[in-house]
Amino acid sequence: MNSRKDETDPMNKEEIVEGKSSRRSFLKGLSIAAAASSAALVTGGCSLESLPKSREELGLKWETYFQENYRLMTQEEKDQTVERLTRQAKLEDNLDIHISSQPPREKVLYGYAFNISRCEGFMDCVEACVQENNLDRNAKTQYIRIFEMEPGKLDPSTGDGKYFHKVPVDDKFYMGVQCFHCENAPCIKACPVKATWREPDGIVVVDYNWCIGCRYCMAACPYYGRRFNWGEPSVPEEEITRQQHYLGNRKRMKGVMEKCTFCIQRTRQGKLPACVEACPTGSRVFGNLLDPDSEIRFVLKNKKVFRFKEELGTDPKFWYFID
C-alpha cells in the first residue's frame, strides 16, 4: 500500500521540483532566443483573422507558449499566469473572465457517491456540467454519461448509453459515469510529460498548456474518463461560465486532453459540483472524505457500496450505492 501511494502521491514535489531553478533560467534564455523565431511559429498556426493585433498580445502569446508546468510554479507564478491568461482572454476574445489559481483546501479529500436506486435518468447533471465547464458545443463533449441498465447487471458496458426517450422506464435503473479520480490512476502513470496529476485534495487535473496531445492517458483509462479536443472547441459567448479555474473550466485549445475536475472552480470555494447541485432526485453525494460528519462518510458507512472495475486496483474516489 505504501509503495503504491508513493508512486501517485501528489505531494511528492521534491522529485518534481528538482532542478527547477536551472531549468527556469534555461527556459528564460530559450524564450528570449526563440522569441524572434517563434513569432513565425505562433502566427503560423493561426488563420489570418486571428492574427495578433498588438505587440502586447504577441508578447503574452510567447510567454504563454514558454510557460512551465503549472505544478512547478510557485503560488506567485501561478497568480501571474492566471493574470496573463485573463488578460489574453480580454485581448483575444474580448471576454471579461476571472481565472482562479486557488490552491487545495487543507485537510480535504474529495469523494463522490452515486445512488443507483434513486437516479431516474433525467440527465440534468449532464446539462449542468456542460454549462458549468464550458464544454465544447461543436463536438457535444460530455464528461458525464448516464447508462440505462437492465436489472441484475451492474456493469455500465451492458447498459444503453444513448437512450433518447421518456424516463424513467419501468424495470430499468440508471447509472452515471464520469472521471472517478482514482488514487492509483493509470492515466497519470502513462503521461510522458507529467501534464496530468492528482492534486492533494484528490482531484485528477490536466495542465492544458502542458499537454502535448499524445492521448496515451486516454488509452490507459479503464473508465473512458477523458475527452480530447479533436478540433478547436467553441462555446457561444453568452453561455460562457466566467468564474474559472486554471485547472478547471477555462478555455481549452485544440489538441489537448480534458476531463471532469469535480468542478474544481466551485468545490475549492466550498460549493458543490454542478452535477450534484443540478440533480433533481438527490442521487449524487459529494463531500470531504476526511470529515467524519460529512454525508459522503455517512453513505460509505451505512449503505451497500461498490466501485466500478474494482479488480483493476485503481482505487477510485467514486462509489455507487443502493438504498
Next chain:
Amino acid sequence: MNNSPGKGCTGFIADCSKWALTGSTSYKVYLLVLLAIIGTGAWAYSNQFRDGLIVTGMSDIVSWGLYISNFTFFVGVAAAAVMLILPAYIFKDADFHEVVIIGECVAVGALVMCLLFISVDMGGPLRLWHIIPGIGLFNWPSSILTWDVLVLNGYLALNVFVPLYILYCNYNNRKPVGWKYQPFIFLSIFWAVSIHMVTAFLYQGLPARPFWNNPLLGPRFLASAFAAGPAVIMMVIIIIKENTTFHIDPIIFKKLKRIIVISAIINLLMLFSEVFKEFYTFTHHSLSAQYLFFGLDGRDALVPWIWTAISLNIFGTLLFAFGPRTYKPKYLMVAAISLFTGIWIEKGFGLIVPGFIPSPLGEVIDYSASGIEILITLGILATGILIVTLLIKPALKILSRYKDFERQKLPSS
C-alpha cells in the same frame, strides 16, 4: 574506378551527396515521384495542423489509428536489422557482412518513419519540447512512452553512427578500427530487442485494454518483426541486385529465407495460441478479438482486413518454406511482399484499432482512416523510402570502391 578518390570530411559529404542525387533518368523520375508524394503529405499535414486531429477518422473511442498502427509496425522493421547485424558482426558471417549496411540503412529509414508517425499523431506538435529531457518534464521511469522516446532515438543514433564510421573509413581507404565501433554493435543488438519490447510494453501494460494486456504481446512483436523486417530487407536487396552492378551472392537469399521462415512459423504459432485463448473460453475480454475476426454488434470494418492479413501471412510463409532452392527474384519478391503486407495489416491496424473496441463502457464503433490521414501516411512512407534510397546509393558506391581498392592492393603486396 574512374572517380578520383576524395579525402576528408568535406569530400565525403560532397561525394555522398553527388552519388545520392545523380543517376539514370528513371532514377531521377523515381526521386521526383517520391518528392511529389512527400509534398502531398506535407500539404495534408498543413491541413491537420490548422484544423486539428478532427480531420482524421479518430475519435474519443478509437483514439489511435493509422499513424500509431504504422508506428508500431515500423518499429519492428527497424528492430529487424539486428538479424543481419548479429550474424555479420558477431558470428563473422562473410555473406551477411556484404549486405549488413543495407539492413542498417533500412533501419534508419524505418526509425525516421516511426518518429514522424509519432509526431503527426500529436495534438500539440508545437508543445513537443515538453518531452525533451532537461528543458521539458520527462515522466521517466513511470511512463513507458518516455522509455520509447529514449530507446528509439538511441537506436537511431547507433544505426547512424556505426555505418557512418565504417563508410567514412572505407571512403578514405582505411580499415575501420574494431574497438572504435564494435562495442556499439553489441549495444545495438540488445537495443534492437529493447525497442520492440518497449513498444510492446506501451500496450501490454494497460489493464484498461484487455486485448493488449497480454504477456505474449512483446515476444510476438519480436517474432513478427524478425519475419517482416528481413522480408523488407530481402525486397530491397532484390531491387539492388536487379538494378545495379553491386555484387550480391545468391547465398544471402537462402540465409535470409531461413531466418524468415523460422520467425514466421513462430509468429503463426503465437497467433494461434492467442486465438485459442480468446475463443475456447469466450469471456467479455474476448470482445475485441470477436470484433476483429468476426465483427460485433453488426460492426465489422476490420473483418476483411484481418482475414486478408492471415491469408497473406500463411501464403507468404508457405512460399518461403517450400520455395525453389535457387535464386528466383520474382518468386522471392512475391513471397516477401505477401508476408510483409500480411504482418503489416495484422500488426498495425489489426492490433491497435481493436484494442479500443469495444470502449471501456461497451460501445462499439468502426474506425476508418480519413483521406488526409492516408495522404499523410503515404507521405511518411515516401519519406522513409527516400531516406533509405539516399543512404544506400552512396553506401554501396563506397563499399564497391573500397573492395576494388583492396583487390588492387593484394597483388602488389
